[in-house]
Amino acid sequence: MRLSSIALFASTATAISFSGSSIVTNYFSRRDGHNKCPAIWNTISKDLTSRFLANGQCNPDARAAIRAIFHDCGAWNTAQGAKGGCDGSLAIAPGEIDRSENKGLANIIAMLKNMANTYNVGVADMIVFAGNHAIVTCPGGPRVQTYIGRTDSTTPAPNGLLPDVNADPAALSRLFTDKGFSDRDLAALLGAHSTSNQFHFDTSTANVGASQDSTPGVWDVKYYSETLNPPKGIVVFPSDSKLAQYKGVGKEFNGFVNNAGKWNGKFADAMAKMALFGSGNTKNMADCTDSLPKTTNAKRELKAINPFMPRY
Numbered sequence: 001m002r003l004s005s006i007a008l009f010a011s012t013a014t015a016i017s018f019s020g021s022s023i024v025t026n027y028f029s030r031r032d033g034h035n036k037c038p039a040i041w042n043t044i045s046k047d048l049t050s051r052f053l054a055n056g057q058c059n060p061d062a063r064a065a066i067r068a069i070f071h072d073c074g075a076w077n078t079a080q081g082a083k084g085g086c087d088g089s090l091a092i093a094p095g096e097i098d099r100s101e102n103k104g105l106a107n108i109i110a111m112l113k114n115m116a117n118t119y120n121v122g123v124a125d126m127i128v129f130a131g132n133h134a135i136v137t138c139p140g141g142p143r144v145q146t147y148i149g150r151t152d153s154t155t156p157a158p159n160g161l162l163p164d165v166n167a168d169p170a171a172l173s174r175l176f177t178d179k180g181f182s183d184r185d186l187a188a189l190l191g192a193h194s195t196s197n198q199f200h201f202d203t204s205t206a207n208v209g210a211s212q213d214s215t216p217g218v219w220d221v222k223y224y225s226e227t228l229n230p231p232k233g234i235v236v237f238p239s240d241s242k243l244a245q246y247k248g249v250g251k252e253f254n255g256f257v258n259n260a261g262k263w264n265g266k267f268a269d270a271m272a273k274m275a276l277f278g279s280g281n282t283k284n285m286a287d288c289t290d291s292l293p294k295t296t297n298a299k300r301e302l303k304a305i306n307p308f309m310p311r312y
């Protein structure tokens, strides 16, 4: 079954199943099917805050963790169904971390692998939880719905499923469509570069460590306007620049300029979807969103509270 043919409801309270043609589970049956979040994730959350927050901003380990969740989960397409995706292969499959597209991720992956061992949890879950924790640790970042209960895998992700910074926009757009993402999802996900510093794309001395917007410690929409009109000192990735002007993705990209409220909601929905790549079913998983820190983005926190959803 193609995932793209399925309506994926990645908002705050939806369960997803690959069995049968329907994947919608309402709030009440979801409650019956879901495990309680193990308390250890509250401890892990505190530990991650001490590692990711510095002087009220998110730090380099937080940025790396946001990239790491993408590189573990995002190396997936709908053809794989309930396999691969967020499976920890970036940390435990031989050779995957050494691929050129994963340059710069070895340290954060070693840290998360150690933490998974220390707390006796799965490394796939640790990568997802840490990535979503890092997002909400950045001031203004949304709290992304986060399930726990994945199966770790030592099978490397197939090659070619992560984007090439120099690829043409049609190929990049297709790559994300094949993961089940819309133009809007892709434009929203690119906004993660709001917190990004680059070390391996432009290796000229002046640009090593350069950011992709002027406020890399903060989760904001400056990335969108500054990709279109870069101030001095910002390195714009060719992929970002081309997608910002490419058909439907470009239209959506422009729609996020100066619109933090809209972007945060769309980003959180797309990210929640990505965090379930390869998890065929959330029935045996636990919703650990409440173990993440609260967002400093007041608008998003209010939106996340659904009056019909039992809190437990």
Ligand code: HEM
Residues within 6 Å of the ligand: 060, 063, 064, 066, 067, 070, 103, 104, 163, 164, 165, 166, 172, 189, 190, 192, 193, 195, 196, 197, 198, 199, 200, 201, 202, 237, 239, 240
């Ligand atoms: C067309 C899609 C994308 C391309 C081509 C791309 C490419 C890149 C490149 C070349 C870097 C710099 C790595 C380095 O030189 O150190 C980078 C960094 C980063 N990317 Fe992406 N990326 C894409 C999408 C995403 C998505 C979807 C996310 C997360 C949702 C993401 C999160 C990040 C983060 C947080 C960093 C900064 C890491 C750090 O500062 O250590 N990227 N990306």
